[in-house]
Amino acid sequence: MAAEAARQTPEQLAGEVRSGERRALGRAITLIESSHPDDRDPANRLLDLLTPHAGRSVRLGISGVPGVGKSTFIESLGNRLIDAGHRVAVLAVDPSSALSGGSILGDKTRMETLSRRLEAFIRPSPAGGTLGGVTRHTRETVVLVEAAGFDVVIVETVGVGQSETAVADLTDLFLLLLLPGGGDELQGIKRGIVELADLIVVNKADGEMSAAAERAAADYRNALHFLRPRSAHWTVPVATCSALEGTGIDRIWALVEDYRQVMTSSGDLQAKRAAQARRWLWSETAEQLMARLREDPAVRERVQALEQAVSAGTVSPRVAAQQLVTRFWKDG
Numbered sequence: 001m002a003a004e005a006a007r008q009t010p011e012q013l014a015g016e017v018r019s020g021e022r023r024a025l026g027r028a029i030t031l032i033e034s035s036h037p038d039d040r041d042p043a044n045r046l047l048d049l050l051t052p053h054a055g056r057s058v059r060l061g062i063s064g065v066p067g068v069g070k071s072t073f074i075e076s077l078g079n080r081l082i083d084a085g086h087r088v089a090v091l092a093v094d095p096s097s098a099l100s101g102g103s104i105l106g107d108k109t110r111m112e113t114l115s116r117r118l119e120a121f122i123r124p125s126p127a128g129g130t131l132g133g134v135t136r137h138t139r140e141t142v143v144l145v146e147a148a149g150f151d152v153v154i155v156e157t158v159g160v161g162q163s164e165t166a167v168a169d170l171t172d173l174f175l176l177l178l179l180p181g182g183g184d185e186l187q188g189i190k191r192g193i194v195e196l197a198d199l200i201v202v203n204k205a206d207g208e209m210s211a212a213a214e215r216a217a218a219d220y221r222n223a224l225h226f227l228r229p230r231s232a233h234w235t236v237p238v239a240t241c242s243a244l245e246g247t248g249i250d251r252i253w254a255l256v257e258d259y260r261q262v263m264t265s266s267g268d269l270q271a272k273r274a275a276q277a278r279r280w281l282w283s284e285t286a287e288q289l290m291a292r293l294r295e296d297p298a299v300r301e302r303v304q305a306l307e308q309a310v311s312a313g314t315v316s317p318r319v320a321a322q323q324l325v326t327r328f329w330k331d332g
Contacts, residue, residue: 013027013031013046017050025148029137032046033141047143050143050144053146054142059142059155059171059172060152060155060171061175062157063174063175068178068203068204069203069204070156070177072110072243072244073241075110075113075114075243076243076244080253086119087150088119088152089150089154090111090120091156092124092156093157121150139170155167155170172260172263173199173256174196174199175197175252176193176196176200177201180205181212181216194224194227195227195228195230197236198230198259199236199255199256200217200236200238201239202238202240205247224236224238234262239255296327302323306320306323
């Protein structure tokens with residue numbers, strides 16, 4: 001835990017977060033993300049204190065292929081929302097360095113104007129080894145920024161890939177950002193991520209690319225007819241915009257508000273968040289069990305020998321795993 005956070009009780013830190021102190025929010029996120037065993041109980045207490053004050057924001061997940069302009073789009077949208085009276089938190093998940101584990105890219109440097117606004121909070125975090133395009137603690141961080149009074153939370157994922165769909169499981173609306181083009185480009189997009197999208201936006205609809213963007217949007221609309229809708233109450237719209245010029249951004253936010261209204265009145269949004277919370281419970285249970293297993297002294301005694309046996313092919317990984325779990329439970 002950082003030295004300043006270590007001098008604070010979870011109650012003191014929670015009070016500062018709720019009062020909107022930005023440095024306190026940063027310390028709270030660092031505490032939640034910490035893997036140090038001594039930070040586990042204070043982090044859990046902090047979450048207990050702040051969870052009742054969370055849940056009232058618009059949670060927006062954004063993903064897209066590299067080069068589609070996610071950061072430019074988020075900056076343009078964020079500035080518009082702040083001008084309209086919102087407070088915006090951006091949780092940007094960057095690729096991780098294989099050597100240091102730290103963030104390779106820096107979204108604060110790519111959102112220069114947004115990062116200077118007092119009503120915005122941008123938190124880049126390395127993805128680490130977590131699949132799904134989000135960090136393990138993104139869910140907890142959403143709780144913290146909501147408790148701090150941010151009413152729009154944007155989660156930007158690493159990019160489009162086979163495992164980038166976890167963001168749809170912790171946000172209200174999943175926005176897929178695409179480049180102009182159709183045909184071959186349409187075939188290149190992972191079907192799974194398109195099926196999870198609640199809103200599709202073709203960016204860079206400016207200059208010579210305007211016509212191509214409109215054609216691409218028409219192609220995506222046609223393609224959506226062959227996919228099963230996620231909700232009986234919502235037809236996925238396809239819009240175009242130019243994040244660089246700021247055109248079409250207001251229309252996209254209007255679609256987000258339409259989605260929230262439709263899904264709230266139908267009860268789908270409440271059901272979606274409840275299902276997400278249940279999945280979060282079991283995901284966290286698995287993570288904590290794995291952490292306790294790795295920390296167990298009896299397990300550590302057997303790990304090296306079993307890893308060597310598995311590497312040599314003399315023991316099946318399944319059998320070795322069963323032995324570790326059995327040793328863990330006997331020791332417990």
